[in-house]
Amino acid sequence: MNARKAFVGVDGGGTKTRAVVVAETGELIADIVTEGSNVNHFGWERAQAVLGELFAQIRAACPSGSWMSSLFFGLAGVDRPEERTKMREWILEQWPGAFVGVENDTLPALVGGSGETEGIVLIGGTGSIAFGINDRGEKCRVGGWGYLIGDEGSGYNIGKDAYSAVLKSFDGRGPQTLLTGKILAYYGLQDPTALIPLVYSNGFTREQVAAVTRFVFEAAREGDEVSLTLLSRAADELGELVRTMLTRMSFVKQRVPVVLTGGLFHEGSPLIGMVQGRLSGRADVVRSEQPPVVGAVLLAHKQTGTAPGEHWEQTLSGIK
Structure with missing residues (x-):
């Protein structure tokens, strides 16, 4: 029996971390919420411990024979390239053979809200930040400098x-x-x-x-x-x-x-x-009518170079 492909989107912030696992067929396998994983707030050791526990829950939720094809992480606190590389290398050790993408938490919010990878996302929560990406893949952030020296309007x-x-x-x-x-x-x-x-x-x-x-x-x-x-x-x-x-x-x-x-x-x-x-x-x-984790799982599928099947839209529209 061939293993089913599964795709994981993760949205990690300071308050909570959420993971959605969707099968290649569009079936929702798991929707898991755990503690916050913001590296700037908690440090690398705590953030990796939270993600490690999340990975254990993902493995426990996946049916026997499921193969993790691709994972995309939108994580608050990994804004610099060296931080994203460090996190990605660690995740690859946990999921060898899978596609792994790591960005800060703004890109999944853009994709989840507009269905597009070109545009601007404005996050107004405990903190505030704007993130933009254009058709050439150029990225820019404005704000998001934390409560002591920034986060205006938050x-x-x-x-x-x-x-x-x-x-x-x-x-x-x-x-x-x-x-x-x-x-x-x-x-x-x-x-x-x-x-x-x-x-x-x-x-x-x-x-x-x-x-x-x-x-x-x-x-x-x-x-x-x-x-x-x-x-x-x-x-x-x-x-x-x-x-x-x-x-x-x-x-x-x-x-x-x-x-x-x-x-x-x-x-x-x-x-x-x-x-x-x-x-x-x-x-x-x-x-945005959909949470950023929806954008993360769409990006997980996108980075494999394939398009989601026809049943994905119905599944993702039900995730709130």
Whole structure:
């Protein structure tokens, strides 16, 4: 009996790592989620340990006789060529004989959102970054320099500014805002000054700071001027990432696909329209309806030089 070919797409970030395994016939073999694998956040040893456990789960999920033909990894934190080479060589040791591709996590987001490998992807989550690739395969990134020196317009920055707005209002340096009641109620606090020991405590993460953006969206829908200002400022920064990309890169297409992905661009997010309004007529802005892991598994198939079968579209459309 001939072994069935299988294709793996992996999307690895700071919060979670997700792998999808699809058979050559289009059958979904596995959809696995585990811990984050961002090398910059956790270091190589931790990231490889997470991926090693993921590989064990993939092998356990694959039916007897399945052969891993191709794997594509979109991993946050492997931005430089030497980092991608190091990761790829290690993965090849785990999967000898397979095609292996490694890029940062932006390329799968572009492919998953637009179905194309030419365009721009704007990621707005805990962090922020824009990534572009043109028809000649030239690549460019703008932003994504981390929460201490970059990530403008990100969930972390919005969350940090939300805390600041509450404390400025408490001081009398800023206007009253609905964020005060919402954030204090969320943490079960009576006084804004109690935020200080909370946010400066050991173990208080960037993701926890970014989590309060939900209240900024909520208060903005209720007409809170402070929250509307925070979102407008974020839209300015996010739009600037894309405008800079359009200036720096040469695209053949008159209208360049710009895929919005990440938690800030959830369904119904006002940031979608706000960012779109800040971009030129060259930008064809779409919100990604599929997760980046779908783009990763499509890239896994593409790097073998073959096209997916007719049943793949139905399978991938069901992955959310």
